[in-house]
Amino acid sequence: MNDLALLEKAPMLEARQIGHRTGDALNLARMATIQDLAERQNVTERTCYYWVTHGKVTAYKIGGRIYVDLDSVDKFLEPKLITGGDRD
Numbered sequence: 001m002n003d004l005a006l007l008e009k010a011p012m013l014e015a016r017q018i019g020h021r022t023g024d025a026l027n028l029a030r031m032a033t034i035q036d037l038a039e040r041q042n043v044t045e046r047t048c049y050y051w052v053t054h055g056k057v058t059a060y061k062i063g064g065r066i067y068v069d070l071d072s073v074d075k076f077l078e079p080k081l082i083t084g085g086d087r088d
Contacts, residue, residue, distance in 0.1 A: 030069060030071055031070065032070055032073075033065060033066065033068075034048045034066055037073065058071075058072035
């Protein structure tokens with residue numbers, strides 16, 4: 001089953017967080033659709049769906065559309081220092 005099919009199977013709620021716990025307040029100003037995120041990051045939509053379905057970024061399903069939390073994207077894409085023993 002592809003990533004899009006996995007997301008479409010998620011229950012429809014007013015604001016359902018995908019892949020993470022719910023209950024956090026939503027900052028809609030820091031949200032982007034999958035399409036917007038792909039354009040911003042210069043990646044494919046499929047890559048964005050992968051990030052969501054594998055818990056790399058936080059996403060919400062609101063009114064049938066998927067919105068990604070841009071703060072979680074910033075954190076995920078933040079450069080990380082790799083030292084001798086680090087392999088993660």
